[in-house]
Amino acid sequence: MPNPGDLIGGRYQILNELGSGGFGTTYLAKDMELPNKPKCVVKQLQPRFNSRALWQNAKERFGTEAMVLRRLGNHDQIPQLIAHFEENEEFYLVQEFIDGEELRKEVCRKPFHETQVIEFLRDVLQVLDFVHQQGVIHRDIKPSNLIRRQSDGKIVLIDFGAVKEIGTLSFNAETQTLMTSVIGTPGYMAPEQQNGRPFFSSDIYALGRTAIYALTGQSPMELEDTETGDLTNWDKHVSVSPKLAAILNKMIRPKYSERYHSVAEVLRDLEPLLKIGQTVGGRYKIVGFLGGGRWSYTYVAENLWRKYQSPCVIKQLKSQGTADAVIVREAERRFSTELTVLEKLGDHPQIPKLLDHFEEDEEFYLVQAFIDGKDLGHEILPGKRWSEDKVIALLQDVLEILDFIHKNRVIHRDIKPSNLIRRRSDDKIVLIDFGVVKEIVSATSEKSGFGSSTQPIGTEGYMPPEQMAGRPAFGSDIYALGMTAIQALTGIYPDQFDTNPQTGEIIWQEGVQIDPRLAKILNKMICIDLAARYQSAAEILKDLKKIGRNLRPKLIKTNTNNRISLSTRPPWVRSLIGMILIPGGIGGFLFFLVYVIQVTQTAFLFRQADLKLRSQDYLSAINYYEDGLQNPPPFSGALLNFEKAWIQKAFALSALKRYNDMLQSCEAAIALKKESVYGWICKGSALDGLERYQDSIQAYGKAISIDPSSFEAWHNRGHSYLKLGKKDDAIANFNQAIAVGQGKNFVTWNDMGKMYFQYKEYEKARESYQESIKVKPDYLPAWIGLGNVQTVLKEYEEAIKSFNEALEINDEAFEAWYGKGRAEEGLRRYEEAVRSYERAIFIKPNYQPAIDARQRVIGQMR
Template sequence: MNLGLGQTIGGRYKIIRQLGQGGFGQTFVAEDQHLPGDNQCVVKQLKPVATDPLTLQTARRLFETEAKILHQLGSHEQIPQLFAYFEENQEFYLVQELIEGEDLSQELVPGQQVNEDQIISLLQEILEVLKFVHQQRIIHRDINPQNILRRKSDGKLVLIDFGAVKQVSTQILEGGNTGFTVAIGTPGYRPSEQANGYPKLSSDIYAVGMIGIVGLTGLRPHQLPLHPDTGEITWHNQISVSAELADTLDKMVCYDFRERYQSATLALQALTTITNNNNTNTNTTKTGATLVLGIASSIQPLLPKPRRFKLKRYQVLMYTGVIGLGFAASVFMVNAFKGANATDWYNRGETFLELKRYEQALNAYNRAVEIRSEYAPAWQGQGKTLFALKYYEEALNAYDQAIQIEPDYSAAWKGRGKTLEQLERYDGAIKAFNSALEL
């Protein structure tokens, strides 16, 4: 059925205007006539091509499953709520919250480069929402600037148009074919494994990393060349950014999905570490400068009047040495505090883990590595917690981080082996256990 303006579906949703149309169906703005006032919403129509009983039965099952997922995700304030889903005249409908605002393509304008701090802040907000999605073990599958809205009411980013719905609708369109051959996602933001029909959590991380590179360079994805041998994106020659951010983005958009951050939590952690390091450096500089000024003020009365006396060379060296020692002491104190704080968070994590309060344990370990990224025991603790939560890919990444920092960390090698065993990657598990035994 082709919907027209003024038509009512589901007995209550009056079509006001069309928002879009694609291979999977049409999208409209509608008014809920069962509620008082101006209650607008978004209606998505999914139209099967085949209407035989077997196809419709498969479609109903898939549609109901994905509707439940959307309802679950809508509990997050930066994901549209699902109000209703229903079937009418052998067609399927989703009714969702209408988000007023403009998408990120209005902010990431071709030819205009966004500064580093703004990009980090933007990616952090996207990843905060995506972290919730990944914690539900759900892959968005179509992250790109047009599917991220800047909400007009409060300026927050809202994640829309989950690719899972497109996969279901495509399967409906193709007569119930549920094989992994449908490539969901937007070219340029869709990594190779997803294009081949095998999306991972890290496929979403690739898309977020591409948004960062697009914003920094002012180029579109198709304008970014690929390395002829590795297939990696070549972008460093387009813009000057800090080495930390460049390394983080490179890891996010690695061609090999196994080399990327394995979830939004880990990618967010890396960006937060950059922010914390920048803040620490700024605060250290300010602390040092304050201390230098204080020392200078304290020795000022000891200095002769400039008109009557000229400092000798040894005196200049003496005063310079005092100031330098003061600055070094301030840096030492800041770093010492930083280390102690990381240890404190690690100890909290160990306590929470022992009590099997896994979410709190994970938060504590995360804080520890945010403060001290080279803190191997905290990465090990993170691995143990993720393993207990059965997030095996993320646990493997945490163990690998610990081993990278401390190659002789036998407990991390053992944890890696147990995780690979759960992932049924037995050859790798045996190698990891052998390394643990040797150590």
């Protein structure tokens, strides 16, 4: 081990030790052969193996990684590699010395505020983007590996994991193979990296956790959930905006598939936050991000000159391309013209007043009055239905605004829930985000000139055909408002409705009970044919008033203090009340007839729900089940299977991961039939989804006590035990499922294979997958699982055969193409491997494992 004063490599004199770890020791040194004897960093790597036969292999790897570091050092925020050499059978790296302070020490003095963290993220992400473009994964991003350079305040990224791996090499005498420890730091390592399979997004995960450390001043391990290890409540320890919290939460998602896959994705989401803390227009300090998208970013700001106008809303209009001088001048002309329009519209009390406007750094800005309230996107939610009265009130409110703007010859062009704000002070609807503003922006994207005001601005699902074709009319706003009202009535997004193949009109009334007059108005509002649609907001308001005058009384007084609402009673109750008032025996006959109709109607709703469930239209299925279950006719249990309907509804809720609602539905089924096997299995699945595994085991146990031959109960209980880490109990339940589930136990054999694979018991995994295939020879997951096991066991030719079997079953199985590529890579058939990876990427363009693998293999082919 070198001591202060020692000379390494004949020229680098050791000054002192900077640190040591499992991979080696780092020293501060000075280069004695250069003028001024500049400082440098010397890293001594100490591989741990005693096989001379493998020394050359390690030396070659060291040389390769040194060349990678030399290439990375071309970036200004990565230390340059000065030299690398071997001396006394130890490896040495000499790198540029960075005069600065570790992020860890900076945060220890004082945690970062949000603006600092945003700037920190941008700085490091730009470096990380360069690193990943070189095909390199850092693998050890953490506060102590990020140094703020004293000269310019920039963050420098140090200590790449690939070099550390050389230092952790060891030789397994029994298997005659080189081994390496997992590189990374607990608290910052992604789950897949802990399992020895880091991806580019593993660095994103570590950076996200580092940013949370910077915000909170607490180590991620202190904030982790004691059971799951996830950072689920970190934002309770610090004040942070929802947008930044959402970005950080996506960076640190444990599941690789749910995380950001590239640095570019993170930077894109981070972009609008970069203005927070800045002052624009010389007077507006941006304090928060409200939202935005393709056309503009919207911020809340303080007016530093006129405090009484604080808070206010700043809208930054985004250019859609690089504009030349002619285009910029045309955009400025349009901006001036449209400002006149916006100023006039601001006279309406339900349209935000325009306070100011300016151009800065070739970007346009609007300043408008701040509306204290929430947009209707928070009220119009999937699966939740508004009452007719509430929808009519919405229509009347917005139509009065539309009547005003249309009289001023303005088409809004983007009416949708998120552009309608319910003002907190008076519950009135305020209309925001006019399309005329978006058109100013879209003008700068035209390279060859300008279109007219016919560019297709709007939101898919809410735009009628003429607007999508670039010819918006006043009736286009009416269509969009109609679709918004229908969304509120049904709880279904506009683009999820089926359409009539002959007319193109959307089919939205199935299973919806609605006043025919309101339905007629809505259908005329959303008519595909512009000529057949309402031509003005005033016409609709007139028809809505007719409904208001002619509605039947909904209330029957029983006394001065109590009212009974007929409209809230089940249909059969209202029918019974009506029949009672009819004299003679005919009343009973009519009641029976109405009762039969009600039973038939409920049966129809259940059938429609089952069809929607089979077609995976889960929201529609849930709505149909709810309609059928809401007010069931009495004594109809013998005719209709309500237990099944509750369970089927629960299945649809499960597909949407709405496990709390699912649990209620399962319990409703059990309330109807306490010995319902599938009801208890349903409850177990819901509890499992809520991660209440011990409770789910008890529910499955109840199902088994009712029917010991229930394959589903044994199988599912095995999974719950597995999630608790009780492997032996899981195996016992899986074996029982296999015993009772003849003909369908291929699923359990396959899941046993996955379990053994995770526990690295590869021989048992292979046997389980083979048993699954014996039961069902065309079971795709088992062939893919078998191929993966064979690849790990380096049985590459056999693995390729298994993946080919999988592809015979389904040529679009991207996981099989990826697995085949891995096996081909193991055989060093690099060109074939690249083709397989590219096929996987073609099928699933965002499949990051295949993207990473393709890049890795291409690097090996160079």
